[in-house]
Amino acid sequence: MSDVQPNKIPVTVLTGYLGAGKTTLLNRILSEPHGKKFAVVVNEFGEIGIDNDLVVGADEEVFEMNNGCICCTVRGDLIRIIDGLLRRKNDFDGIIVETTGLADPAPVAQTFFVDETVGAKTALDAVVTVADAKWLKDRLKDAPEAKNQIAFADVILLNKTDLVSETELKDVEMRIRAINPFARIHRTQKSDIAIDKVLGQGAFDLDRIQAIDPDFLEGGHKHFHDEDMQSYSFSSDKPLDPDRFFPWIQELTQREGPNILRSKGILAFKDDPDRFVFQGVHMILDGDHQRPWRDDEAKTSRIVFIGRKLDPKALEAGFLSCVA
Ligand SMILES: Nc1nc2c(ncn2[C@@H]2O[C@H](COP(=O)(O)OP(=O)(O)OP(=O)(O)O)[C@@H](O)[C@H]2O)c(=O)[nH]1
Numbered sequence: 217m218s219d220v221q222p223n224k225i226p227v228t229v230l231t232g233y234l235g236a237g238k239t240t241l242l243n244r245i246l247s248e249p250h251g252k253k254f255a256v257v258v259n260e261f262g263e264i265g266i267d268n269d270l271v272v273g274a275d276e277e278v279f280e281m282n283n284g285c286i287c288c289t290v291r292g293d294l295i296r297i298i299d300g301l302l303r304r305k306n307d308f309d310g311i312i313v314e315t316t317g318l319a320d321p322a323p324v325a326q327t328f329f330v331d332e333t334v335g336a337k338t339a340l341d342a343v344v345t346v347a348d349a350k351w352l353k354d355r356l357k358d359a360p361e362a363k364n365q366i367a368f369a370d371v372i373l374l375n376k377t378d379l380v381s382e383t384e385l386k387d388v389e390m391r392i393r394a395i396n397p398f399a400r401i402h403r404t405q406k407s408d409i410a411i412d413k414v415l416g417q418g419a420f421d422l423d424r425i426q427a428i429d430p431d432f433l434e435g436g437h438k439h440f441h442d443e444d445m446q447s448y449s450f451s452s453d454k455p456l457d458p459d460r461f462f463p464w465i466q467e468l469t470q471r472e473g474p475n476i477l478r479s480k481g482i483l484a485f486k487d488d489p490d491r492f493v494f495q496g497v498h499m500i501l502d503g504d505h506q507r508p509w510r511d512d513e514a515k516t517s518r519i520v521f522i523g524r525k526l527d528p529k530a531l532e533a534g535f536l537s538c539v540a
Pocket of ligand 1: 406
């Protein structure tokens with residue numbers, strides 16, 4: 217890893233559309249034996265914080281910003297968190313900001329130039345975008361955020377290569393190149409990549425960004441938000457019955473998969489001492505036990521759905537029907 221500006225703390229902005237593999241990459245970075253300590257800032261679109269609970273690493277401090285898009289309402293929070301971090305000297309080697317899948321990375325990157333205190337002490341090392349090889353093509357058609365995440369990237373992980381053919385991979389690579397001819401592209405599965413291909417890149421190029429976005433250093437920002445995008449989260453303090461939950465979620469995501477872009481949850485099943493983490497990207501589901509529930513935490517099941525044309529009443533009724 218090269219330290220490009222030795223007196224400044226390097227910042228990596230981790231972006232990519234919903235479910236592309238950002239948290240998977242973050243966990244890889246944090247789990248590697250690099251001897252470095254990172255401060256991590258995560259931002260998610262749902263009302264109930266789930267992402268911070270999915271980030272590994274006891275040594276890392278995870279700052280969570282919910283209830284808003286990092287590029288808009290919570291940008292002040294980002295500045296405050298980073299400002300607070302900067303007051304603590306020599307405490308960490310780098311900052312990693314994981315944005316929501318729906319964030320436009322431009323205003324996030326802008327924070328590190330426009331805010332004086334933050335700008336004086338940090339250096340934006342790279343915008344790293346994780347792209348979902350299976351779904352990116354569709355999102356480039358209907359989600360401008362996905363396109364901006366590619367356009368602003370210095371490094372792109374073309375992830376989930378296991379889900380597509382070589383021909384499809386070449387096609388999506390070509391589409392990426394058409395939007396961004398400069399980024400380094402790495403094909404990955406489960407965001408598996410050497411850390412020195414992601415951190416310490418010294419890759420963020422202000423001139424290139426100003427060529428895309430001439431107002432980049434102006435401070436204000438105007439950008440598109442998908443007003444149709446909804447997020448609903450539900451929770452229950454009563455244990456769930458896995459024999460009810462899995463058939464329900466299977467049927468729901470098969471039926472509503474195109475509209476449910478992302479679902480995820482931390483679940484407490486009856487007679488199960490472990491937390492179960494459930495993940496869905498459209499109709500592709502995944503899940504695993506994470507760790508035992510601790511005595512000092514409430515065994516609350518939390519689930520979030522992000523998508524379009526969602527029916528919150530039906531989702532809630534379905535979720536609550538899974539209570540054991
Ligand atoms: N098949 C396959 N699944 C993957 C791969 N990488 C990640 N996943 C799965 O995709 C799902 C989403 O991964 P995350 O890392 O949580 O994605 P994310 O970008 O952080 O998601 P959001 O923060 O919700 O936008 C999880 O179930 C992962 O296990 C991959 O290369 N192949």
